[in-house]
Amino acid sequence: MACDLIIYNGIVLMVNDHFEIIKNGIICIQGDRIESAGHWDKNCPIPPAREYIDAEGGIVMPGLVNIHTHLPMTLFRGLADDLPLDVWLNKHIFPAEAAHINQDSVYASALLACAEMILSGTTTCCDGYFLENFVAEAVHRAGIRAVLGQGVIDFPAPGVPNPSDNLAYAENFVQKWKGKSELIQPSIFCHSPYTCSGETLKAAQSLAESLGVLFQIHVAETRWEADQMRSKYGFSPVGYLDHLGILDRHTLMVHGVWMDDRDIDIIAARGSGMAHNPESNMKLASGVAPIPACLKAGIPVGLGTDGCASNNNLDMFDEMDAAAKLHKTFACDPTIMNARTVVRMATLDGARAIGLDHLIGSIEPGKQADMIVLSADRPNRIPLFHPESYVVYAAGASDVRDAVIAGRIVMKNRKLTCLNLHEIYAGIAPLQTAIKQGLK
Numbered sequence: 001m002a003c004d005l006i007i008y009n010g011i012v013l014m015v016n017d018h019f020e021i022i023k024n025g026i027i028c029i030q031g032d033r034i035e036s037a038g039h040w041d042k043n044c045p046i047p048p049a050r051e052y053i054d055a056e057g058g059i060v061m062p063g064l065v066n067i068h069t070h071l072p073m074t075l076f077r078g079l080a081d082d083l084p085l086d087v088w089l090n091k092h093i094f095p096a097e098a099a100h101i102n103q104d105s106v107y108a109s110a111l112l113a114c115a116e117m118i119l120s121g122t123t124t125c126c127d128g129y130f131l132e133n134f135v136a137e138a139v140h141r142a143g144i145r146a147v148l149g150q151g152v153i154d155f156p157a158p159g160v161p162n163p164s165d166n167l168a169y170a171e172n173f174v175q176k177w178k179g180k181s182e183l184i185q186p187s188i189f190c191h192s193p194y195t196c197s198g199e200t201l202k203a204a205q206s207l208a209e210s211l212g213v214l215f216q217i218h219v220a221e222t223r224w225e226a227d228q229m230r231s232k233y234g235f236s237p238v239g240y241l242d243h244l245g246i247l248d249r250h251t252l253m254v255h256g257v258w259m260d261d262r263d264i265d266i267i268a269a270r271g272s273g274m275a276h277n278p279e280s281n282m283k284l285a286s287g288v289a290p291i292p293a294c295l296k297a298g299i300p301v302g303l304g305t306d307g308c309a310s311n312n313n314l315d316m317f318d319e320m321d322a323a324a325k326l327h328k329t330f331a332c333d334p335t336i337m338n339a340r341t342v343v344r345m346a347t348l349d350g351a352r353a354i355g356l357d358h359l360i361g362s363i364e365p366g367k368q369a370d371m372i373v374l375s376a377d378r379p380n381r382i383p384l385f386h387p388e389s390y391v392v393y394a395a396g397a398s399d400v401r402d403a404v405i406a407g408r409i410v411m412k413n414r415k416l417t418c419l420n421l422h423e424i425y426a427g428i429a430p431l432q433t434a435i436k437q438g439l440k
């Protein structure tokens with residue numbers, strides 16, 4: 001039987017258990033799945049297929065998995081930089097959201113985010129925002145894989161003016177999208193332990209549990225938050241969530257900057273995942289998350305860009321580079337975070353943290369065909385000794401040539417096949433004008 005798509009003539013980073021690298025590989029894809037992946041003998045003919053991608057000596061690897069972002073915040077890229085988190089959030093971001101976030105702006109800016117992600121090699125994202133229905137519509141149109149969390153917060157929010165409607169709104173969102181698309185998994189995202197009451201947190205988590213979806217929450221992002229939790233409840237932020245009984249293996253904790261060894265032990269014992277966002281943490285000067293200790297404790301840790309207001313892009317190559325270098329610098333130890341560990345965090349470990357590792361994160365027969373091809377014809381690629389070193393320290397978003405999600409080519413030779421950039425920019429232009437007018 002002919003394959004639907006064959007990718008051949010590339011150096012394949014499988015990102016499997018042994019971090020196997022095939023020097024000259026061939027991957028056969030049937031429908032949305034990987035049928036086989038192995039060595040290609042150039043003397044043998046290429047099997048018949050409906051479509052081919054000749055990697056031309058480039059690197060083929062699993063699509064990148066961005067496990068923490070807020071897609072519509074592309075709209076606020078560069079709106080307010082160089083500020084402390086509380087000032088940034090309360091004086092700039094929350095007011096901008098109140099004034100400019102509606103279903104149309106969420107859709108337009110999420111679509112912009114999808115284009116940026118595909119062009120930079122991300123094939124799966126894990127998001128949380130308000131009006132998540134419209135994020136889902138954009139993601140659905142773009143053909144990107146995503147876990148999408150409807151935001152829950154104890155304040156009036158876009159789409160949910162009365163916070164007491166939060167859970168009903170989140171439940172509607174999950175019911176609407178559960179099983180609707182192979183690529184979209186709905187989720188519930190509580191903003192944080194300091195913007196949601198204990199009752200809200202418990203109710204939202206038990207709702208997520210009863211619906212069988214991922215529960216996401218920002219936790220221990222700043223020293224202020226950690227101090228506040230200790231003085232108010234007598235617990236660390238992680239200890240407080242555990243005291244509420246809401247941590248389990250279907251929980252994704254985001255940031256985890258202010259944690260001690262006891263917190264790490266709690267998370268490891270509960271089996272929760274962790275999203276590490278080094279660029280956002282650096283830009284907001286939140287601190288350095290103890291990620292090497294989390295990895296040592298066996299916690300599944302993935303990388304996230306966070307929203308574009310605190311990064312200011314969705315580029316996972318930047319994030320990989322930052323993750324590797326931040327921990328080396330902080331520990332004064334160049335061995336503490338090596339390139340393989342970082343590639344794993346950006347792919348398979350990230351997928352594990354959001355409960356999708358049975359589907360994605362590595363190139364293995366039976367898994368979903370989500371992968372990218374990095375061009376061989378780039379000065380920063382030459383010479384090549386260790387592919388994972390190139391990916392983490394030398395490659396950039398523009399080196400991604402092709403992208404495939406669930407067996408479908410979503411970018412070929414840097415051209416998006418399912419999105420029109422001019423149309424997307426035209427959708428953002430009036431929103432940018434309105435935000436600028438508000439700044440005057």
Ligand SMILES: [Zn+2]
Nearest residue numbers: 070218306307
């Ligand atoms: Zn965030």
